[in-house]
Amino acid sequence: MLRTQTSLSTWSQERSMKWFVLLGLVAFSECIVNISMNSQTIACFSGCEALMDTGASLIQGPRSLVNNTLTLIGATPRGSKNPSDVSHVMFRHLESSTFRLIRKTFSIEYGSGRMKGVVVHDTVRIGDLVSTDQQFGLSVAEYGFEGIPFDGVLGLNYPNLSFTGGIPIFDNLKNHGAISEPVFAFYLSKNKPEGSVVMFGGVDHRYYQGALNWIPLIQAGDWRVHMDRISMKRQVIACSGGCEALVDTGTSLIHGPRRLVNNILRFLGATPRGSKHYVSCFVVHKLSSIIFTINGINYPLPAQAYTIKDSSDDCYITFKGNTASASTETWILGDVFLRQYFSVYDRGNDRIGLAQAV
Secondary structure (H helix, E strand, C coil): CCCEEEEEEECCCCCEEEEEEEEECCECCCCEEEEEEECCCECCCCCEEEEEECCCCCCCCCHHHCCCCEEEEECCCCCCCCCCHHHCCCECHHHCCCCEEEEEEEEEECCCCEEEEEEEEEEEEECCEEEEEEEEEEEEEEECCCCCCCCEEEECCCHHHCCCCCCCHHHHHHHCCCCCCCEEEEECCCCCCCCCEEEECCCCHHHEEEEEEEEEECCCCCCEEEEEEEEECCEEEECCCCEEEEECCCCCCEEEEHHHHHHHHHHHCCEEECCEEEECHHHHHHCCCEEEEECCEEEEECHHHHEEECCCCCEEECEEEECCCCCCCEEEECHHHHCCEEEEEECCCCEEEEEEEC
16 A cells, blocks of 8 residues: 655755655556545545656657556546456546546557547545646556556656646646645665655655766756766767667666667677577676766666566566667666666756665
8 A cells, every 4th residue: 555754854955845745656666656536535446556657758659648647547437348447446437526527538659558538637646645626538448558557657747748738747736835846756666566655846865875966858848868878898888979868767677779779688698588688697697787877977787787587587688679760869767777776857957866776
């Protein structure tokens, strides 16, 4: 269940912070938080679990329309026959006295699936935070989401990427004074299924060590920064002339152009098996760290972080190649990277902060 805590903290780098809310995430493998949709009657009786997603676009596919409001699996007023109904908590709109339907539909494609539905309004609660009359997308048909551990996606990008044109929940919380600063942060637990947290309105210094390194965004409107290079053993292995990096809590692995990822896999001596590339688990400790240099600062990713042992006790590499759809070399730094580095998303100053996670 969701663990909430309200704390008083100061942001030593710049300015004092007022009250902020720190929420325990449900699972460490994805940024999942338990939320409630309710008024007088709770519509998600045991709470809906939503993937918190800072990503705005994938290298492959039209994910630039990723929702910046909440998208939940649910039923239209006339009912629905979803293939995901069996495995997910459903949003029961008839149980909510504040539910409001808008005669507007939507369709979204993600990297792993697609969904379509209707635009609605209701009260959304995330821990102690409440957003009234919040606009979000209610999915009535989705494909590729069977077996996923969450019931919806909560976008945390800029308002310009809202597929409905509505005000995203983070902006609503800020506009209504629910949080004191336009800041949120993530700590992803490395080795246990609990202990990950998301913070709204401030930063808890207990979850990182050293100073926060601030990285300006390439432009306001997307959590995308300039990356200097990717290297290993003092040799540049990708991003040789500089590139773009999207910091994305909604992506599990590290994605990059297929040609460059294949070069890295060969450099590591990985062998293909199915859709993944493997190395012997006995040699993982011998593999060198892969270093991401961003804004002049090195962020090493040790082999224990970029390899994962599967159910067969084999170790696969967490780099995934995509077909480049733009002239600019672009990488997506997902949860594999973010488990090593505490991340702060500062909407007020259009920047991202990174520090070594505890």
